[in-house]
Amino acid sequence: MSTRDIVFVALFAALTAALGLFPPVTLPMVGVPITAQSMGPMLAGTIAGSRRGGAALALFVLLVCAGLPLMAGGRGGLGIVMGPGGGFVLMWPVAAFVIGVLVERSLRSLSAWKEALILVLGGVVLTYAVGIPWIAAVARIDLAKAALGSAWFLPGDAAKVVLVVLIARAVRRAYPTLQAR
Amino acid sequence: MTPYVPGDSPVHRCPPGRKILALVAAGTLLFAWPRLDLALAALAAAALLSRLAGIPVRLMLAQLRPLAWILAVLVLVQLALDGWQAGLLVAARLAALVLLAGLVTLTTRSADLIEALQGGLSWLRPLGVNPAKVGLAIALTLRFIPVLAAIAAEVREAQRARGLERSLVALTVPVVVRMLKMSDDIAAAIDARSYDPDRDSR
Structure with missing residues (x-):
């Protein structure tokens, strides 16, 4: 990694941490607080790309594990990873990497719909595939209940995907950061 | 914290x-x-x-x-x-x-914790991960968080003048673009000072 790559990695790790500073938005219908933080892997993947994005989120998770209170609401420490939401957090680096690979591959013909599909695949399907069994294992409830409980986050995730598509496309237009593979 | x-x-x-x-x-x-x-x-x-x-x-x-x-x-x-x-x-x-x-x-x-982490990552060297680079990235990340917050506050003020303070896109895009530009300047500055992570500083 070049020095520029290292600085980019640090930037997106910090961006993910800063997204935790946003006050959690509470959905009027269901009343579940949603943090902006899960937009971190999506933004890192679509703007910084696969290697830098994945490394940025890996660095973020490392810092959280080391006890720095970077998660939304000032939480941190290994307790986060070992808690019910740990599966989601551990999947963030993978999600950022996968999103980055897919975006880089189709950079030349990347419509907004295609980008949204990539984000849903990497940022939602992939993370839930690990996150839901993790909840079930940690809280010792069965898979169906864990999946049903997680379904409350889906409206928020849909909003985040739309936001990230709008943001990432505008940023890449203003300041191209990716190279097509 | x-x-x-x-x-x-x-x-x-x-x-x-x-x-x-x-x-x-x-x-x-x-x-x-x-x-x-x-x-x-x-x-x-x-x-x-x-x-x-x-x-x-x-x-x-x-x-x-x-x-x-x-x-x-x-x-x-x-x-x-x-x-x-x-x-x-x-x-x-x-x-x-x-x-x-x-x-x-x-x-x-937290300084001791970062140092311990950097030391604890030396086993990653054969995998192509340089602990010194990780250390630099950690230090930069901790410095970037307050900078990001400051830039976000500035941008929010500017967008309020345009009546856009409720638009998340209008807030985030300028913040990220400014940070990306700043990152390039920082990288250039680090390279200009002959930063060499492969040389052991101790």
């Missing part, structure tokens, strides 16, 4: 790397053998160690507060499904781990 509580207890003097390893070991143990007596023992150990380190009870309880309602829901679900023992086990285990993790943070300076 979780405050660092200065002190000279055995818990404070224990090397940070060893504390992190002990925490990982405790977590693995508690999940590998989900037994009530082990979970309660870990909870007692957390209480004992925090007493030893001289951490006020109020601060320890504050570690649990963000978790309070998750704990309550978990216990209720377990009570309804598997009886009180399973509920108690899940609650005790989660509380013990969070308290132990909090104890590490409360008794270790």
Whole structure:
């Protein structure tokens, strides 16, 4: 990694941490607080790309594990990873990497719909595939209940995907950061 | 931020790397053998160690507060499904781990923690990860967080003048673009000072 790559990695790790500073938005219908933080892997993947994005989120998770209170609401420490939401957090680096690979591959013909599909695949399907069994294992409830409980986050995730598509496309237009593979 | 509580207890003097390893070991143990007596023992150990380190009870309880309602829901679900023992086990285990993790943070300076991390990552060298680069990235990340907050505040002010303060896109795009430009300048500045992560600085 070049020095520029290292600085980019640090930037997106910090961006993910800063997204935790946003006050959690509470959905009027269901009343579940949603943090902006899960937009971190999506933004890192679509703007910084696969290697830098994945490394940025890996660095973020490392810092959280080391006890720095970077998660939304000032939480941190290994307790986060070992808690019910740990599966989601551990999947963030993978999600950022996968999103980055897919975006880089189709950079030349990347419509907004295609980008949204990539984000849903990497940022939602992939993370839930690990996150839901993790909840079930940690809280010792069965898979169906864990999946049903997680379904409350889906409206928020849909909003985040739309936001990230709008943001990432505008940023890449203003300041191209990716190279097509 | 979780405050660092200065002190000279055995818990404070224990090397940070060893504390992190002990925490990982405790977590693995508690999940590998989900037994009530082990979970309660870990909870007692957390209480004992925090007493030893001289951490006020109020601060320890504050570690649990963000978790309070998750704990309550978990216990209720377990009570309804598997009886009180399973509920108690899940609650005790989660509380013990969070308290132990909090104890590490409360008794270790973050600079020491970063140094321990950088040292603990030297095994990644054969995989092509340079610990010195990771150290630089960690230091930059910690510096970037307040910078990002400051830039975000500036941009919010500028967009308020345009009546756009409620648009998340109009807030985020300028912040990210400005940070990307700044990153290029910082990278150029670091390279201009002949930064060489492959040379051991010690």
